[in-house]
Each structure stands twice: as structure tokens, then as C-alpha cells.
Amino acid sequence: MLVGSIKNDIESDEQHFLKFLGNLVISRQERTTYLAQVLKEKQQLVNLAQHLAEGMAIFDKDLNVTLWNRTLQVITGISAHEATGKNYREVFNRAENERWLDNFASNFLKNNPEHTFSQEFQIQSRFNQDKWLSVSGSFFSTKKGVIDQAVILTRDISHLKLLEQRKTEFISIATHELRTPITAIKGYLSMLERERTKMTPSQQLYLSRATEANNRLVNLAENLLRASQVEEDRISINLQTVNLQPVVEKLSIDFSAKAESKGLLIECLEPEFLPLVIADPEKVEQVFANLIDNAIKYTQKGWIKINFIVQESKKQSDTIVTQIQDSGIGIKGKHFQEIFEKFRRTHRPDQAKESGAGLGLFIVKSFIEKQLGSITVQSKLGKGTTFSVKLPGAPKAKSN
Numbered sequence: 001m002l003v004g005s006i007k008n009d010i011e012s013d014e015q016h017f018l019k020f021l022g023n024l025v026i027s028r029q030e031r032t033t034y035l036a037q038v039l040k041e042k043q044q045l046v047n048l049a050q051h052l053a054e055g056m057a058i059f060d061k062d063l064n065v066t067l068w069n070r071t072l073q074v075i076t077g078i079s080a081h082e083a084t085g086k087n088y089r090e091v092f093n094r095a096e097n098e099r100w101l102d103n104f105a106s107n108f109l110k111n112n113p114e115h116t117f118s119q120e121f122q123i124q125s126r127f128n129q130d131k132w133l134s135v136s137g138s139f140f141s142t143k144k145g146v147i148d149q150a151v152i153l154t155r156d157i158s159h160l161k162l163l164e165q166r167k168t169e170f171i172s173i174a175t176h177e178l179r180t181p182i183t184a185i186k187g188y189l190s191m192l193e194r195e196r197t198k199m200t201p202s203q204q205l206y207l208s209r210a211t212e213a214n215n216r217l218v219n220l221a222e223n224l225l226r227a228s229q230v231e232e233d234r235i236s237i238n239l240q241t242v243n244l245q246p247v248v249e250k251l252s253i254d255f256s257a258k259a260e261s262k263g264l265l266i267e268c269l270e271p272e273f274l275p276l277v278i279a280d281p282e283k284v285e286q287v288f289a290n291l292i293d294n295a296i297k298y299t300q301k302g303w304i305k306i307n308f309i310v311q312e313s314k315k316q317s318d319t320i321v322t323q324i325q326d327s328g329i330g331i332k333g334k335h336f337q338e339i340f341e342k343f344r345r346t347h348r349p350d351q352a353k354e355s356g357a358g359l360g361l362f363i364v365k366s367f368i369e370k371q372l373g374s375i376t377v378q379s380k381l382g383k384g385t386t387f388s389v390k391l392p393g394a395p396k397a398k399s400n
């Protein structure tokens with residue numbers, strides 16, 4: 001009996017052992033299949049990255065390259081072999097801001113909820129070619145919030161920049177060419193204006209219409225010229241202390257005839273005390289003239305009000321906000337950004353019968369930003385619009 005029981009035990013141990021061996025072989029096979037699958041997927045990802053039409057790079061936690069695809073090799077002239085393991089600063093030769101990715105990374109680490117970024121900038125390729133890139137990317141972090149990886153996608157937009165530059169050059173040349181005949185026409189029209197009393201009523205009407213049309217051309221040529229100066233960064237700003245109130249008051253008097261011809265009331269609310277601002281007097285006048293002109297253009301009924309708000313600061317200079325409000329046709333919220341872009345008009349001709357090239361607000365915004373100010377818009381369709389221009393106040397005199 002005992003011998004029989006021992007024999008049974010041995011058989012059962014052998015069976016267990018065989019089963020164990022079988023499981024081991026299966027799990028090994030499964031692991032090998034799994035690894036093969038992972039490798040296959042990784043290879044597919046690498047292939048995908050290599051054949052992307054965009055340049056792609058992956059960086060590790062120290063912002064050293066771990067992947068550098070073929071398109072990026074073409075853009076930069078640097079091979080994957082040369083780039084791998086190097087810090088991005090060595091391979092993205094961006095002269096004016098070498099540490100661009102560090103800056104994004106440090107913002108990301110400061111608990112910035114934005115983990116994606118996008119920028120356009122110029123780099124120098126290995127063959128000393130200047131290239132314009134559009135770069136977008138994201139950071140990936142560990143559970144502890146430390147950067148684990150950064151991925152960037154890059155597009156060569158040099159041809160677009162060249163096209164834009166050519167367009168600006170063309171506008172600049174065309175505007176110069178336009179100005180001479182327009183000025184000549186203006187001169188002849190003003191000579192005819194002196195003879196107005198000798199004209200028949202219909203001749204007087206033709207003369208008024210010709211003058212009006214020519215004034216529109218003069219405005220267009222001036223705006224085109226200013227816009228191309230903005231684009232080429234040729235706007236010179238002469239900052240000094242300026243009292244905004246008389247500037248705006250004079251403008252509201254200058255524009256009152258135009259407003260009255262549409263039955264609109266134009267009012268400049270007098271502040272109790274208005275600190276001086278730091279601005280360029282000529283540019284500030286152009287900015288407010290444009291905003292008041294727009295307020296009249298896009299208002300059919302009601303009023304235009306201009307008021308000032310002083311945002312006091314104990315530590316720094318005050319900020320002066322000038323608001324130009326109208327009771328006009330208003331702007332949809334989704335257009336608030338784009339109205340400041342070049343050649344952008346948001347109303348259909350049946351909504352606003354006024355002509356324009358869509359350059360005014362582009363110039364206004366550029367001028368204000370050059371004077372270290374800012375402009376915002378609030379509006380409700382059909383109810384009216386308020387443009388708020390913020391300008392830095394002059395430094396306060398130190399009190400003892």
C-alpha cells in the first residue's frame with residue numbers, strides 16, 4: 001500500500017512539473033510574441049515619423065534629441081546621426097533667441113496649463129541658409145509634473161514669408177506710384193474749387209463728387225503706405241509726455257460735421273483729472289482719428305462718446321484708458337480678433353454700406369503696441385461697440 005501511495009505521489013509531482021514546464025514555454029512564447037508586436041508597432045511609428053511631410057523631433061527630459069526625422073534633415077541640413085543625443089540649441093540654430101525651447105519648458109513647469117506651443121521663427125540651416133519655420137509642439141510630463149519628453153512638428157514656411165515680403169514690396173511700390181497722380185489731381189481739384197462760384201450747379205456737383213472720390217483715394221494710399229511701413233518695421237516712434245484730452249477734444253470737433261451729417265451726436269466726456277501719458281503725439285492723433293471715424297462710419301443712429309478712465313497704480317505709473325463708444329451696428333464676438341488683421345472687414349456690404357480697405361485697425365493696433373499700449377474691443381451686434389485704448393501714464397513725481 002505504502003509503495004503504491006509513494007508511486008502515486010511521484011507521478012503527481014511529475015505531472016505538476018510537466019504542467020509548470022508547459023506553462024513556462026507558453027508564457028515565453030507569449031512574451032516573445034508580445035515583444036515582437038511592440039517592436040513592430042515601434043517600427044511603424046518610426047516609419048510614420050520618418051515619412052511625415054513635416055519635420056519631427058522628439059527630445060528627452062534634458063531637451064536632447066532622441067528622434068530627428070528625414071524632413072527635418074532636409075530643412076536643417078543636419079542628419080539624424082549628427083542630431084541624435086545633441087541638445088536642441090546645437091541643432092536649431094536660432095540666432096536671436098537660442099533658448100526658445102527652454103523658455104517654453106520653464107513656462108510649462110510653472111504649472112502653466114498650456115502644454116502645447118506654436119511659433120514662427122527664423123533659423124540658419126547648416127548651409128548658412130536662412131529659413132522660416134512654423135513650429136508647434138507639446139510637452140509630456142511624469143506624474144510628478146517633471147518634463148519627460150517634448151515633441152515638435154516643423155514646417156518650412158520660407159516660401160510663404162518670401163511671398164508676403166514680395167506682396168509688401170509691391171504694395172509699397174504701387175502706393176508710391178499712386179501718390180504722385182493723386183496729389184496732382186488734388187492740386188487741380190483745389191484750383192477748380194476756387195472757381196466754384198463761376199460754375200453751373202451740376203458742374204459744382206461733379207466737382208464735389210470728384211473731390212470726395214479723390215479724398216477716398218488719398219486715404220487709401222496713405223493707409224497702404226502706413227501698413228507697408230508697419231510690415232517693414234519702418235515706423236519711428238517719438239515718445240514724449242502727451243495730454244490726451246485736448247487731442248481727443250480737437251478730434252471730436254473736427255469730426256462733428258461728419259457726425260452731424262448722419263444725425264449723430266458726438267460727445268467727449270471731461271475727466272476730473274487726467275494724468276499725462278507717454279506716447280507719440282502724431283501717432284496718438286492718428287489712432288483716435290481712425291477709431292472716431294470708424295465709430296461714425298458704423299453707426300446709423302444715436303451717439304459716439306469718448307471718455308477716460310485712470311487705472312491707478314501705487315508702485316508703477318498709472319494706466320490711462322480712453323474709450324470710444326458708439327451705439328452702432330456692433331461686431332460679433334467671433335470677429336473681435338480678426339478685425340485687427342490686415343485687409344479684414346467683417347460686415348457684409350448690406351450690413352455696412354461704408355467703404356474701406358480693412359487697414360485702419362491693423363495700423364491702429366500696431367501704432368498702439370509700438371507705444372507700449374494695448375487695444376481691446378467689446379461689442380454687441382446691433383447694440384454698439386466700445387474700443388478701449390490703454391496707454392502708460394507718465395512716471396509720477398516722487399513725493400518726499
Ligand code: ADP
Binds near residue numbers: 294331347385
Ligand atoms: P475699414 O473700416 O476700412 O473696413 P478697419 O480696419 O478700420 O477697416 O475695420 C475693420 C472692420 O472692423 C470693419 O470693416 C468693420 O467691419 C469693423 N469695425 C471697425 N470699427 C467698428 C465699429 N466701431 N463698429 C462696428 N464695426 C466696426
